[in-house]
Amino acid sequence: MSAALSTNSNCRSYRIAFAAISCAVLAIPLVAMQLTGEVSWQIGDFVVAALMLLTLGAVIEFVARYVSGRALRATAIALTLAGFVFAWAMLATG
Numbered sequence: 001m002s003a004a005l006s007t008n009s010n011c012r013s014y015r016i017a018f019a020a021i022s023c024a025v026l027a028i029p030l031v032a033m034q035l036t037g038e039v040s041w042q043i044g045d046f047v048v049a050a051l052m053l054l055t056l057g058a059v060i061e062f063v064a065r066y067v068s069g070r071a072l073r074a075t076a077i078a079l080t081l082a083g084f085v086f087a088w089a090m091l092a093t094g
Contacts, residue, residue: 011064015057015061018057018060019057022050022053022054022057025049025053026046026049026050026053029041029045029046029049030046048091049088052084052087052088056080056081056084059080060077060080063076063077063080064077
């Protein structure tokens, strides 16, 4: 029972950390827009970035829950992160 409780608490802390990091990532262009005119995001840009981060979190959660084997799980998460960075870079260069 205590192992299940510990695992549930550990998952909750990772979700909170991911949410905080996602908010920080979305805040970077918002702050940059206040400081310089070179960053010009519209509301749609923020929505797309938020949806990408939401999808990233959901896929990582799915992999963490349902993929067995530590090496396979790490590989799946690494490929997910690589795909996310690739998509973000392609959208950034437009």
